[in-house]
Amino acid sequence: MSVSTETTPAANAPADTGSVSASARMPGRYPWLTGAIIWALLLTVPFWLPALGGYTALAGRVLVLGLAAMSFNILLGFTGVMSFGHAAYFGLGAYGAGLTLRYLTPSTPLAILAGVLLGGIAGTVFGKLIVRRRGVYFAMVTVAFGQIVFYIAYSWDSLTGGYDGLRGFTRAPIDLFFTKLDIANNDTLFYYFLLAVFGVATLLQALILASPFGRTLLAIRENERRARFLGIPIERHIWLSFSISCAFTALAGALYALLNNFADPMGLHYSLSGEIVIMAVMGGMRAFWGPLVGAALFVVLQDYISSMTTNWMSFVGLIFILVVLFFPRGLLGMLQRSSAK
Template sequence: MPAIDKHIDKHIGNALVWLLLLTAPFWLVSIGGYVELGTRVVIYALAAMALNFLLGYTGVLSFGHAAYFGLGGYGTALTIKYLYPSTPVAMLVGIVAGTVAAGLIGPLIIRLRGVYFAMVTIAFGQVFYFISFKWSSVTGGDDGLSAWQRQPIDFGIGTLDILHENKALYYFVLAIFAICAGAMAFLLRSPFGRTLMAIRENERRARFLGIPIDRHIWISWVVSCFFVSVAGCLYALLNDFIDPRAIRWDQSGNFVIMAVLGGMRSFWGPLIGAAIFLVLQDYVSSHTENWMSFVGLFFVLIVLFFPRGVLGLIKRRSGS
C-alpha cells in the first residue's frame, strides 16, 4: 500500500507541475510576474535538468555546460543572420554544433573524476568563451551578436508567429521542453538510466560487474550536452541576441546552483531551482545591484540545512 500511495503521489505531482506550466502565462501576471520571466524559467530549467542528467544521475560534476549552451545559441543566431533565416534550421544547426563539440571533447575527459573532471570542463568552456570574445568579426565579440530576429514557423497548414507574441513563444518553448523532459524521463527509466545510477552509487562495483564505465559516462555527457544545447537555442531565440556571457564559466555555475537548489537527485528539482533562482534574481536585482549576495546566502542555507534541496524538503514535509 505505501508503494501504491507513493506512485499515486508521484503522478499527482507530475500533473501539478504540468498544470502550473501550461497555465503560467495567465497566473504569472496576476502575482506581479510577466510571460517572458516564465519563458526564461522554462529555458533555464531545461539547462539545469540537462546538467542534472550528468550530475544527479551519473554522479559527474561539470562546470563547463555553458559552453554547449552558448554553442547552441551562437549556432542558432549565426544561422539566422548569415546562412538561412529559418528558426527550425537554425535550431538544428545550434543543437548539432553543441552536441558534436561535446562528442569530440568527451573522450578527452571521461577518464577523469571529481574535481579534475570539473576543472577540465571549465578549461574547455573557457576556450569557447575566448573564441566568442575574440572573434568579433563573426560573433560580435563583447558586444554580442545582434541585428537578427527569430522567424515565424511555417507548418504548411498554418504559421506560428513567435516574433511578437510572448505567449506564442512561451508555448513554443514549453513544447520543446516537454519533448526534452519526456526523452530524459524515458532514458532514466531505461536500463541505460539504471546503469548510470549504478555508476553514481558505486563505480567500482559497477566496473566489477562488467559495465563499460567510460562509454556510459561519455554517452551521458553527450546526451546532457545535447539537451543543454537545445536550451541554448531557445535562449538565443528568446532574446534575439547572444553574447559571450552565455558561455562564461559563471553561467555553468548558475546551472549547478539551480540543480542543487531544487534537488539534484530528483527529476523536477532543477525546475524548482531555476524558478527560485530567476524569481529571486528578478525581484532582488530590481532593488539592489548586490542581488547575487542574497541568492548566494539562500543557496548556502539550503545546502547546509536541506542538502536534498527544496524539493527534498517538500517531500519530507509531506511525508513522501
C-alpha cells in the same frame, strides 16, 4: 526462505501494516502528482503570472534555464559526475542558432537544429577526451574547455560580435503548411512554443533515465567500483551521459537565443555554469523536476532582487547556503520526503 509468523508479531498488527503499505505506495504515486502540478502551472502561466507582477518573458526564461539545469542534472544527479563547464554548450547552442538565423536562413527549426548539433558535437568530442578523468580533475578540465570557447567567442569580432555579442537576427515565424505560428511578434504564442519544445525534451530525458541505460547510470552514481566489477563499461556510459547532457543543454541555449534575439560571450562564461549548478542543487538534484524548481526560484529571485540592489547574487548565495545546510536533498527533495512520511 520463509519466515515464521511467530518470530514477527509486529507484522500482524493492522495499524503497522496500513502504515507501511501507505508509505510504500507514496514513492510510486508522488512523481506523477509532482509532474501534474508542474504542468498545470506551466500551461496556465500566461493567465496568472501577470496578476503577480510577472511577465511572459520571465516564464520563458524559467523554461529555458530549467531545461539547461535538468540537462546538466543528467550528468550530476543521475550519473554522479560534476561539470563546471556546461555553459560552453549552452553558449554554443545560442551562437549556433543565432549564426544560422543571421547568415544562413531565417528558419527557426533549422536554427534550433544547428544549435543542438554545434553544442552536442562539441560535447561529444570533448567528452571523449576527458572521460577517464574523475573528481576535481574532470571538473577543472571542463572549466578550462569552457573558457577556451568563451575566449574564442569574445575575440572573434567579425563572426560573433565579440564583447557586444551577436545581434542582427530575430526568431522567424514557423510555417506549419496549414497555418503559420507568428512567434516573432506574439509573446504568448512563443511561450507555448517554448513549452512544447520543453515538453518534448523532458519527455525524451524521462525515457532515457527510465531505460536500462538510465538505470546503469544510477548504478555508476551509487557505486562506480561495484558497477565496474559487474562488467559495465564505465567510461562509455559516462561519455554517452556527458554527450546527451551537452546536447540538451545546447537545445536550451538555442532557445535562449530565440528568446532574447541575442547571443553573447557571457552565455559561455563559467559564472553561468555555476548558476546552472546552483539551480540543480537548490531544487533537488536527485529529483527529476528538482532543477526546474531551482531554476524558477533562481530566476524569480534574480528578477525581483536585482530590481532593488546590484548585489542580488549575495542574497541568492545566502539562500543557496541555507538550502544546502538545512535541505541537502533540495527543495523538491525535501517536499517529497515530507509527503512520504
